[in-house]
Amino acid sequence: MENDKFPFKNKEIIDFKPKRTLSIAPMLDWTDRHYRYMARQISRHTWLYTEMINAGAIVYGDPARFLLKDECENPVALQLGGSEPALLAQAAQKAAEYDYDEINLNCGCPSPRVQKGAFGACLMGEVDLVSGCLNAMQDAAPDCDITVKHRIGIDRQTEYQVVADFVGTLRDKTACRTYIVHARNAWLDGLSPKENRDIPPLKYDYVYRLKQEFPDLEIIINGGIKTNAEIAEHLRHVDGVMIGREAYHNPMIMRNWDNLFYGDMQPEIAYDELVQRLYAYAQTQLAANRGTILRHMARHYLGLMHGLHGAKVWRRMLSDADLLKDSRPELLLEAWAAVERGLQEESLS
Numbered sequence: 346m347e348n349d350k351f352p353f354k355n356k357e358i359i360d361f362k363p364k365r366t367l368s369i370a371p372m373l374d375w376t377d378r379h380y381r382y383m384a385r386q387i388s389r390h391t392w393l394y395t396e397m398i399n400a401g402a403i404v405y406g407d408p409a410r411f412l413l414k415d416e417c418e419n420p421v422a423l424q425l426g427g428s429e430p431a432l433l434a435q436a437a438q439k440a441a442e443y444d445y446d447e448i449n450l451n452c453g454c455p456s457p458r459v460q461k462g463a464f465g466a467c468l469m470g471e472v473d474l475v476s477g478c479l480n481a482m483q484d485a486a487p488d489c490d491i492t493v494k495h496r497i498g499i500d501r502q503t504e505y506q507v508v509a510d511f512v513g514t515l516r517d518k519t520a521c522r523t524y525i526v527h528a529r530n531a532w533l534d535g536l537s538p539k540e541n542r543d544i545p546p547l548k549y550d551y552v553y554r555l556k557q558e559f560p561d562l563e564i565i566i567n568g569g570i571k572t573n574a575e576i577a578e579h580l581r582h583v584d585g586v587m588i589g590r591e592a593y594h595n596p597m598i599m600r601n602w603d604n605l606f607y608g609d610m611q612p613e614i615a616y617d618e619l620v621q622r623l624y625a626y627a628q629t630q631l632a633a634n635r636g637t638i639l640r641h642m643a644r645h646y647l648g649l650m651h652g653l654h655g656a657k658v659w660r661r662m663l664s665d666a667d668l669l670k671d672s673r674p675e676l677l678l679e680a681w682a683a684v685e686r687g688l689q690e691e692s693l694s
């Protein structure tokens with residue numbers, strides 16, 4: 346099904362160099378290809394990240410399972426987890442074949458499983474190993490940007506110098522020029538991954554200071570950012586803002602980002618147009634017979650109507666096991682019709 350709107354190849358539409366002014370954070374189980382497809386319908390310019398994929402899973406498993414993406418997703422980054430340069434290099438090479446624009450190394454995840462594999466946030470204590478990893482990835486994928494996502498420290502390290510030394514060393518020893526900084530520590534002892542996203546205090550000033558001290562680097566700030574006003578404020582100090590949870594629970598926050606932050610004056614997408622595109626996408630995915638069921642897609646759409654009168658009915662219908670069991674893509678249209686009825690009632694009352 347090819348028409349002027351679906352599916353579009355984003356690379357052909359963006360006629361200037363894509364930028365990481367805004368990006369959607371890598372989120373395990375959340376930013377899969379179905380979420381990213383939806384996000385791309387809402388914003389053409391926002392940079393997207395995959396979930397973290399273990400390098401070994403790509404090299405020893407089925408690369409297509411982990412790397413398959415839609416052409417419209419670009420600009421898109423693959424986030425890798427791992428700490429073995431040779432393995433990361435092989436995974437990076439595969440990612441380049443699948444047309445990812447960027448390959449990002451996770452140095453920020455605190456989960457015990459990741460610590461056991463000696464990667465994620467604990468890599469912040471092993472900067473020489475990180476530089477070996479980044480160099481191996483860059484050699485294997487010379488046309489991709491190789492980047493890092495990290496914290497401002499691990500455990501109870503509180504000094505700014507910890508993150509400054511990490512970034513400074515990598516700047517000197519690698520070609521990495523983009524640093525995505527989740528502006529809080531990872532406490533590796535005793536906090537769950539979820540608590541590690543909320544409890545260690547945010548220190549945005551550390552990230553601003555990195556930009557001042559390393560003006561030649563692209564510094565992206567992340568952590569706890571929820572509104573366009575907050576984004577605009579951060580952009581006065583750093584090159585880009587990465588948003589995680591808010592963009593998942595309220596994806597329509599992205600609807601005016603092209604306009605506000607990229608200067609693209611195309612009209613923002615209307616809800617009914619978006620639902621039509623998601624319906625067409627679901628039809629194609631289900632027809633492809635690759636084991637995708639409607640729930641795999643619909644679960645990412647639950648927050649789409651956030652703030653609208655019909656949000657509750659939309660969520661209820663798209664998470665109802667009985668309604669989902671036959672995987673009929675029409676359920677999306679029916680849920681939207683229920684939202685529209687709610688909106689009409691609201692305007693009449």
Ligand SMILES: Cc1cc2nc3c(=O)[nH]c(=O)nc-3n(C[C@H](O)[C@H](O)[C@H](O)COP(=O)(O)O)c2cc1C
Pocket residue numbers: 370371372373374375396397424451453454494527542567568569570587588589590591
């Ligand atoms: C469900 C979930 C999964 C996440 N998975 C990853 C991941 O795979 N890789 C990573 O670097 N960060 C991961 N994160 C952290 C986010 O990328 C981000 O750094 C964090 O949520 C803070 O940003 P926010 O406050 O805008 O959500 C995850 C966060 C959530 C909520």
